[in-house]
Amino acid sequence: MKNDKQPSHQDLKALYSAAKEFKKAAPWDWMHDSDIFGVKDPISGETGYCCIMGAAGEHYALGVYSGGEGLAGILRMHAGEFVPHDEQVLFVQKCLMASFEDKKYVQKEDLQHIKVLGLRFKGANAWPLFRNYEPGFVPWYLTGKEARFLTHALQQAIEVSLRFKKDPGMLIHSLSGKFFVRAPVKQDESILWKDEWHDPLVPESEDFPPVDKTLLTRMKKAGLRKSGIWEVDSFYVPAPVHEKGKRPYYPYMSLIVDHNSGMILNFQLEERKEFTPKFLEKFVTFFERIKIAPQAFLVKRDEVYDFLEPLATGSGIEIEMVESLPVLEEAQRSMKGFISVKEIR
Structure with missing residues (x-):
């Protein structure tokens, strides 16, 4: 061979x-x-x-x-x-x-x-x-x-x-x-x-694991005050990470922005394969730290909706699909200037 x-x-x-x-x-x-x-x-x-x-x-x-x-x-x-x-x-x-x-x-x-x-x-x-x-x-x-x-x-x-x-x-x-x-x-x-x-081949769908019940329990015990509307999205960042002996990859980011103020509330960077198992855990930890949860999530992608929906439903947070996320998209553009490979690592 x-x-x-x-x-x-x-x-x-x-x-x-x-x-x-x-x-x-x-x-x-x-x-x-x-x-x-x-x-x-x-x-x-x-x-x-x-x-x-x-x-x-x-x-x-x-x-x-x-x-x-x-x-x-x-x-x-x-x-x-x-x-x-x-x-x-x-x-x-x-x-x-x-x-x-x-x-x-x-x-x-x-x-x-x-x-x-x-x-x-x-x-x-x-x-x-x-x-x-x-x-x-x-x-x-x-x-x-x-x-x-x-x-x-x-x-x-x-x-x-x-x-x-x-x-x-x-x-x-x-x-x-x-x-x-x-x-x-x-x-x-x-x-x-x-x-x-x-017939056209159909892509394999990404199976999201069921929400760990302990995460929902933590949400309920955290005494979160519900306020505001948050825009949420995830995407690749065009700043490749180079590791010796490996093919360079683009990190995957989740971004949360306040819909009314435009303030960036939180972002996470992971290698794509690590994103799914780590995201919800870090998301709940973020809630516990700030003691606030939104009244509603706004998302524009099916995959983000499918990922967040069990957590939102289990926590009494509304989730809505929209055509665009103008506030988050502006924040995404503004972040390009300071995200570098060094910062990602």
């Missing part, structure tokens, strides 16, 4: 070759990022949902969005959930991406690969860049397994795009909701590809 910590020379040679052919085909001249199709990984069997970018003449790339979570991220972006240049887009993308960049965006490791392969690139949007995007993490270099799948995806994207050019309706199924997928068929030592139609 190949070492998947790093692509082999052969993996990289095939990947750069496929990227060059993809760029030469320039499928963004007739396809848009809304023309989504799937490619099934011959090894893992996972479907990557492919999105060809570049029709606007700004960012030329193939994004291969992984499974149900990746597809959900694309659909959220297409639904207009994020404003242009919203940094939070970075935190919902789960994909492998082959993009074509200016040289200034290419890192030392990329340049070393290009040199070893004897390749040359020159000019704007000419340099291939391959990255793994994972929610909560800094975009990172590909493993061998990822490089091999992205190579297949680039090759199949060329095939699909050339067919699409002749038949723009080929990705539309008579039964709404199905996706066109290129699926591998192994034949001896080679791989053939066939067309299939699949």
Whole structure:
């Protein structure tokens, strides 16, 4: 079995070759990022949902969005959930991406690969860049397994795009909701590809643990005075944390702001995987310290509502879903100036 910590020379040679052919085909001249199709990984069997970018003449790339979570991220972006240049887009993308960049965006490791392969690139949007995007993490270099799948995806994207050019309706199924997928068929030592139609994969939902009854008991014993309305949200902070030997990650923040005064009441920073088990415990400790609870929580995201609702209901606090949290969003913008990696650590 190949070492998947790093692509082999052969993996990289095939990947750069496929990227060059993809760029030469320039499928963004007739396809848009809304023309989504799937490619099934011959090894893992996972479907990557492919999105060809570049029709606007700004960012030329193939994004291969992984499974149900990746597809959900694309659909959220297409639904207009994020404003242009919203940094939070970075935190919902789960994909492998082959993009074509200016040289200034290419890192030392990329340049070393290009040199070893004897390749040359020159000019704007000419340099291939391959990255793994994972929610909560800094975009990172590909493993061998990822490089091999992205190579297949680039090759199949060329095939699909050339067919699409002749038949723009080929990705539309008579039964709404199905996706066109290129699926591998192994034949001896080679791989053939066939067309299939699949129902969209659904992302796994995050299961929040039931509220510890001792937390509700602590809330009742704390003698809290109820006053005011609090806006509550949680989100990634665009200040990566670097730890030796690990992929840099973005910390996850919970923020509580008084709806009337705009005062920041509390915030917490955790690694995303640590957030769920720690948040409610720290939240209740905060209540106990200040001896005040709100009359109501305002939230704008389903996940925050689902997380807070058991605690709110058990404590007699109203909770309301709203379209936006203008006071909290202003506080969030104001915090960017003083949150640094050093402070996070």
